[in-house]
Amino acid sequence: MPKIVDPQERRRLVADAVHVVIARDGLEAASLRNVAEEAGLAIGSIRHYFTDHDELLIFALQELGRRVGERVWAHAEKILSEATDARTNRRRRTENLLAEFLPLDAARHDELVLWHEFAMAARTRPALLAQADETQQILHNLVLHTVRGAQAAGGLPADLDVELEAIRLRALLDGLGMQAVLFPQRFPPELQREVVRRHLDSLIPPPPPAVAESETL
Numbered sequence: 001m002p003k004i005v006d007p008q009e010r011r012r013l014v015a016d017a018v019h020v021v022i023a024r025d026g027l028e029a030a031s032l033r034n035v036a037e038e039a040g041l042a043i044g045s046i047r048h049y050f051t052d053h054d055e056l057l058i059f060a061l062q063e064l065g066r067r068v069g070e071r072v073w074a075h076a077e078k079i080l081s082e083a084t085d086a087r088t089n090r091r092r093r094t095e096n097l098l099a100e101f102l103p104l105d106a107a108r109h110d111e112l113v114l115w116h117e118f119a120m121a122a123r124t125r126p127a128l129l130a131q132a133d134e135t136q137q138i139l140h141n142l143v144l145h146t147v148r149g150a151q152a153a154g155g156l157p158a159d160l161d162v163e164l165e166a167i168r169l170r171a172l173l174d175g176l177g178m179q180a181v182l183f184p185q186r187f188p189p190e191l192q193r194e195v196v197r198r199h200l201d202s203l204i205p206p207p208p209p210a211v212a213e214s215e216t217l
Helices: 007-025 032-039 043-049 053-081 087-101 106-122 126-152 162-182 189-203
Strands: none
Touching: 007 032, 007 043, 007 053, 007 106, 032 043, 032 053, 053 087, 053 106, 053 126, 087 126, 087 162, 087 189, 106 126, 106 162, 126 162, 162 189
16 A cells, blocks of 8 residues: 655655755755755655745745744743743743744754845845745744733833834844854854843833932932
């Protein structure tokens, strides 16, 4: 009896192979032949599930956005649903959630490498541009959700412009993540976390200076 193959699972298997090839050798190396070899399939099998190379890359980018989004959303919902009785705990949870966007381990490092490879390729490949824009929006919404959640929990000022701050924060995370990928010895995980802490500190206005007793008389 022939084995029944789930087409969506097979497509995701191929997307895994695309991710491995790109993370290791760059997007230009993700040819049908190299991807088929990485997946342990014949090129004809790849063509059975994808009409052309562009469709393969677009699906691989969709899978990247889906996986990152599901992981971060799950983490966000868990963190933001926990009790928020202590300000320090709220702050720590916000920092931990934002850390999901930084290359603090091998998995997040590879995700960031993949995202930048796809984003740069989209600049000159119209077929990728629309999907790259959609993935960019997914990532922005995740950061926006984080800022709104921190504000609702009392960890950030109530009058904070969350839309603007989400853009600023995303720019910080993107730049910091890229530096850490290129120069890991200069940007170890604790330094990356400290940069995020300092940025969050800058969003919280200092308490008003204490008034001397003589000045109140």
